[in-house]
Amino acid sequence: xxxxxxxxxxxxxxxVLLAGPCVRAVAxxxxxxxxxxxxxxxAGAELLPGIDDVLTWxxxxxxxxxxxxSTEDIDLFVRTIRAREFDRALVLTSxxxxxxxxxxxLRMAGxxxxxxxxxxxxxxxxxxxxxxxxxxxxxxxALALAIAAGYRLPAGDDGGLAIRRPLPDVRALTGETPYVVxxxxxxxxxxxxxxxxxxAMVAALAAAGxxxxxxGGKAESGLTAAVSGRHGTDLGGATTLPELAAxxxxxxxxxxxxxxxxxxxxxxxxxxxxxxxxxxxAARWAPYRVPRVLLGEQSAPCRDSRARxxxxxxxxxxxxxxxxxxxxxxxxLMSCPSTGGSS
Numbered sequence: 001x002x003x004x005x006x007x008x009x010x011x012x013x014x015x016v017l018l019a020g021p022c023v024r025a026v027a028x029x030x031x032x033x034x035x036x037x038x039x040x041x042x043a044g045a046e047l048l049p050g051i052d053d054v055l056t057w058x059x060x061x062x063x064x065x066x067x068x069x070s071t072e073d074i075d076l077f078v079r080t081i082r083a084r085e086f087d088r089a090l091v092l093t094s095x096x097x098x099x100x101x102x103x104x105x106l107r108m109a110g111x112x113x114x115x116x117x118x119x120x121x122x123x124x125x126x127x128x129x130x131x132x133x134x135x136x137x138x139x140x141x142a143l144a145l146a147i148a149a150g151y152r153l154p155a156g157d158d159g160g161l162a163i164r165r166p167l168p169d170v171r172a173l174t175g176e177t178p179y180v181v182x183x184x185x186x187x188x189x190x191x192x193x194x195x196x197x198x199x200a201m202v203a204a205l206a207a208a209g210x211x212x213x214x215x216g217g218k219a220e221s222g223l224t225a226a227v228s229g230r231h232g233t234d235l236g237g238a239t240t241l242p243e244l245a246a247x248x249x250x251x252x253x254x255x256x257x258x259x260x261x262x263x264x265x266x267x268x269x270x271x272x273x274x275x276x277x278x279x280x281x282a283a284r285w286a287p288y289r290v291p292r293v294l295l296g297e298q299s300a301p302c303r304d305s306r307a308r309x310x311x312x313x314x315x316x317x318x319x320x321x322x323x324x325x326x327x328x329x330x331x332x333l334m335s336c337p338s339t340g341g342s343s
Contacts, residue, residue: 004032006089010062014260016044022142025151043241047163081109091116135283160289161267167246181251185220186259188308193318204323206231266290271333278303293329
């Protein structure tokens with residue numbers, strides 16, 4: 001594929017899913033859309049409607065565990081992008097990330113028009129320097145860039161999160177509905193409850209009569225086994241990302257910290273009990289446009305610190321959540337007329 005628009009989001013799966021409305025707006029313009037994702041986010045890009053192709057590159061200023069900067073790697077990246085002859089690029093970043101390092105490389109690769117949100121003076125690196133004020137939800141912030149670049153969502157698109165369908169049949173994993181999903185993991189330890197606290201939440205949900213499935217990736221199988229205990233069904237490492245989406249789609253409600261699967265649940269329309277650590281802003285990062293209950297002490301001392309490891313003894317923002325609060329929140333969401341997912 002040659003030409004078209006390159007849309008960039010270089011961090012995690014959840015961040016990529018939140019770029020979905022922006023991608024759909026660009027795709028509605030009729031040009032082919034390629035997404036450039038980081039290795040931690042590629043699987044999310046492959047689920048987005050409107051994407052024709054996905055490229056992967058690990059940006060050393062974005063990835064939390066990057067390899068050393070390599071001249072050979074940078075040269076190869078620039079050559080790869082140059083060979084695709086893109087007409088335009090939109091660089092999506094979080095408020096604390098700079099778009100300018102990548103804009104420089106894209107300019108070196110010959111892309112004639114580049115747009116990004118940037119507080120820093122971009123010189124000749126950007127053709128569109130867009131500014132966003134206030135704590136907008138991340139999806140709205142990304143869509144604002146597309147709108148500033150002249151794109152619009154297609155008629156009938158409400159701007160919520162979405163993924164490609166149909167999803168896989170996962171009834172062999174889940175059994176019949178109803179069930180509740182608890183996803184205990186997050187990429188940063190500060191953003192998830194302790195293992196013991198998550199296990200207590202699963203036990204409380206089971207005691208209230210709910211069948212509980214505990215999900216996680218292969219690297220999280222030890223955590224999911226401990227959290228499931230005798231009260232939940234352990235699906236740790238048992239699903240691909242599309243299969244996880246299908247599991248979440250069939251759930252009555254999902255209980256999760258601020259993590260990619262919370263945004264994946266929002267993308268399939270399943271309500272979320274959000275166990276939200278205030279190390280980042282809930283206004284920006286809470287599950288978007290889906291019924292939700294936000295739990296967690298939002299005024300805790302770690303507020304807005306962006307800490308990856310909890311800096312406060314006892315992890316009070318999340319481990320102070322009572323398991324019965326989780327049960328009450330889940331049952332409140334289940335009682336909403338729009339809830340009760342389907343597989």
